[in-house]
Amino acid sequence: MAGMAPEPGVDGGGKAGLGYRRLIGPLLVPTWVMIGIFLVLPVLLMAVYSFLTKEFRGGVVWDFTLAAYDQFFLNRGLFGDEPPVIEWTYITIFWRSIWQAAVATLICLAVGFPTAWFIATRPPKSRAIWLFLITVPYWVNLLIRTVSLKFLIRDNGPLNESLMAIGLISDPLPLVNTNLAVQLGLFYSYLPFMVLPIYAAVERYNFALSEAAADLYASRWVTLREIVLPVVKPGIIAGCILVFVPSLGAFLAPDLLGGAKTFMIGSLIDEQFRGSQGNWPFGAAAAMILMTLVLIVLMIYARAQTKAEAR
Amino acid sequence: MRRMSTAIEIRSAVKRYGTTTALHSISLEIADNEFFTLLGPSGCGKTTLLRCIAGFEDLNDGEIRLFGRDIARLDPNHRPVNTVFQQYALFPHMTVLENVAFGLKMKGMGLADRTARAGKMLEMVHLSAFADRMPAQLSGGQQQRVALARALAPEPKVLLLDEPLSALDLKLRQAMRVELKMLQEQTGITFVFVTHDQEEALTMSDRIAVMSQGRVQQVGTARDIYEVPVNRFVADFIGETNLLEVTVDAVSGAAAKVTLPGGQKITCPVAQGVMPGKHHLSIRPERISLAAKGELDAVVDRIVYLGTDLQILTHLTTGEPFHIRIQNSARIVLPAPGDRVALQIEVGAARLLAD
Numbered sequence: 001m002a003g004m005a006p007e008p009g010v011d012g013g014g015k016a017g018l019g020y021r022r023l024i025g026p027l028l029v030p031t032w033v034m035i036g037i038f039l040v041l042p043v044l045l046m047a048v049y050s051f052l053t054k055e056f057r058g059g060v061v062w063d064f065t066l067a068a069y070d071q072f073f074l075n076r077g078l079f080g081d082e083p084p085v086i087e088w089t090y091i092t093i094f095w096r097s098i099w100q101a102a103v104a105t106l107i108c109l110a111v112g113f114p115t116a117w118f119i120a121t122r123p124p125k126s127r128a129i130w131l132f133l134i135t136v137p138y139w140v141n142l143l144i145r146t147v148s149l150k151f152l153i154r155d156n157g158p159l160n161e162s163l164m165a166i167g168l169i170s171d172p173l174p175l176v177n178t179n180l181a182v183q184l185g186l187f188y189s190y191l192p193f194m195v196l197p198i199y200a201a202v203e204r205y206n207f208a209l210s211e212a213a214a215d216l217y218a219s220r221w222v223t224l225r226e227i228v229l230p231v232v233k234p235g236i237i238a239g240c241i242l243v244f245v246p247s248l249g250a251f252l253a254p255d256l257l258g259g260a261k262t263f264m265i266g267s268l269i270d271e272q273f274r275g276s277q278g279n280w281p282f283g284a285a286a287a288m289i290l291m292t293l294v295l296i297v298l299m300i301y302a303r304a305q306t307k308a309e310a311r
Numbered sequence: 312m313r314r315m316s317t318a319i320e321i322r323s324a325v326k327r328y329g330t331t332t333a334l335h336s337i338s339l340e341i342a343d344n345e346f347f348t349l350l351g352p353s354g355c356g357k358t359t360l361l362r363c364i365a366g367f368e369d370l371n372d373g374e375i376r377l378f379g380r381d382i383a384r385l386d387p388n389h390r391p392v393n394t395v396f397q398q399y400a401l402f403p404h405m406t407v408l409e410n411v412a413f414g415l416k417m418k419g420m421g422l423a424d425r426t427a428r429a430g431k432m433l434e435m436v437h438l439s440a441f442a443d444r445m446p447a448q449l450s451g452g453q454q455q456r457v458a459l460a461r462a463l464a465p466e467p468k469v470l471l472l473d474e475p476l477s478a479l480d481l482k483l484r485q486a487m488r489v490e491l492k493m494l495q496e497q498t499g500i501t502f503v504f505v506t507h508d509q510e511e512a513l514t515m516s517d518r519i520a521v522m523s524q525g526r527v528q529q530v531g532t533a534r535d536i537y538e539v540p541v542n543r544f545v546a547d548f549i550g551e552t553n554l555l556e557v558t559v560d561a562v563s564g565a566a567a568k569v570t571l572p573g574g575q576k577i578t579c580p581v582a583q584g585v586m587p588g589k590h591h592l593s594i595r596p597e598r599i600s601l602a603a604k605g606e607l608d609a610v611v612d613r614i615v616y617l618g619t620d621l622q623i624l625t626h627l628t629t630g631e632p633f634h635i636r637i638q639n640s641a642r643i644v645l646p647a648p649g650d651r652v653a654l655q656i657e658v659g660a661a662r663l664l665a666d
Contacts, residue, residue: 216413
């Protein structure tokens with residue numbers, strides 16, 4: 001029940017609590033080291049690289065320049081001597097990626113919310129089984145799962161074959177290399193990230209609130225809209241962020257399941273770091289722009305959240 | 312009770328969960344303006360019955376009539392009753408005022424009207440200063456009063472209260488008892504109150520239904536159920552009592568001749584349907600006095616000091632444990648453990664039970 005019983009606080013007094021607090025510093029050292037080496041350092045490296053000059057066989061020359069960002073946003077003609085106009089190629093790819101990620105998030109939400117609700121309202125014993133089943137696909141590597149998905153939906157794959165066998169269609173459905181296939185891939189990859197946080201929120205939800213709403217003349221629909229959704233909102237938002245952010249940068253699903261028309265940021269960046277065709281500073285700049293975009297979205301959310309809480 | 316019209320009439324209500332029966336054909340009538348309490352130990356079906364009236368559970372069989380209209384098949388949002396929940400169930404994302412105004416909003420009242428009315432309700436429960444707080448910022452007692460204001464705001468015909476005081480500490484609970492009773496008298500709304508706390512039930516209720524194992528054992532005023540319990544369960548559950556197995560020699564009208572353990576014979580009032588044979592006699596501990604000569608002989612085991620009262624634990628010379636409660640006073644000459652004492656039963660205080 002919200003706010004009723006005092007939470008067992010971190011600084012909830014007692015000698016045990018004090019002892020733990022003294023230990024927390026040393027215990028956090030590995031975390032800080034990991035974050036430092038594997039997050040902060042690479043991001044800094046990437047930021048520096050994005051301002052360097054491209055080496056022709058891949059790699060960089062230590063000459064600081066804004067060329068990578070210039071290339072991303074501006075078009076100065078084939079030889080670089082025309083007055084600059086806005087370069088739409090990469091912005092379009094970004095826009096398409098945002099759009100794809102948003103649609104994938106909505107689909108995951110539409111499927112994930114009922115799933116999470118279903119699991120959270122089972123008896124405690126069977127909840128564990130359902131949660132286990134949700135995580136089973138994660139025992140297999142994402143690449144292998146994406147490739148198998150491609151095999152499933154290709155022209156002479158089991159899906160098309162069986163649809164033709166039962167006479168529902170006469171020609172195979174062109175599924176591979178479409179937006180639909182990319183969506184399917186993203187949905188399949190990230191659905192659990194939507195289900196788990198919503199499950200956690202619904203599991204904590206006090207169903208007496210729904211009874212109270214019904215008791216005060218709210219219909220089921222109004223109860224869902226006015227009580228349930230606002231109360232489990234943190235879980236929904238966490239799920240949306242956890243699906244949207246990796247979908248935005250995803251390159252496996254778009255690469256393997258999509259075609260030229262579904263080229264996304266992840267693939268664009270990936271390409272810049274492959275072999276001699278690559279352009280490291282440009283890839284780094286694109287990655288920095290993507291990261292800035294994500295951070296802006298998260299900051300807007302965080303501000304909206306603190307405003308709502310301050311109310 | 313000003314009018315004696317019936318607010319709620321429950322007819323042969325049956326509720327089953329799988330193979331267990333929570334309510335065995337319960338029939339009750341609750342009068343308008345009445346403070347009616349469902350009292351019983353946990354698992355007796357009192358909360359189930361309340362939830363059936365509210366509409367959170369469906370009856371398997373039977374009727375629930377609200378001012379003559381059968382509501383047993385209606386969804387909770389179509390029943391003109393409101394509930395105060397045990398853990399209050401305040402909406403955590405709404406302010407206190409929004410919580411209280413919620414039912415009014417659902418009934419279609421405009422913003423200005425419902426804000427005004429909710430404000431009045433908060434005034435009534437002395438929480439006007441907290442209108443813009445969130446529920447989590449309130450103490451348990453304050454949350455309790457918000458829950459009360461929220462349930463009363465839509466002017467329900469009947470207010471259902473599911474152990475609303477059980478989460479409060481003793482002092483607050485005692486204060487809230489008085490406040491609840493006054494509120495009920497002020498508003499004239501029928502209260503159906505569920506509790507396992509007999510003191511709560513005895514102090515507030517106009518009438519009490521004592522429940523056990525899905526059945527109503529007895530319905531009556533506090534005095535009725537304390538003084539004239541119909542069976543062993545009620546006698547034992549309400550207050551303290553001494554239950555003695557006795558032999559009924561003869562029954563004539565409303566009196567019976569009874570042989571006590573130890574051989575003494577007394578005459579005592581009797582419920583209908585008691586036949587000669589082995590029965591239980593209920594004797595309240597405060598209706599006994601120590602005397603030079605009495606109906607029962609006992610040996611004192613220990614004396615417990617309770618402040619206003621003294622409890623004397625004894626066992627009869629025939630073996631049964633027996634306790635006595637006497638008022639503390641400077642004039643009392645107390646027996647010592649091991650002393651033999653004679654126990655005198657007040658006239659009419661021994662009650663022969665039907666089962």
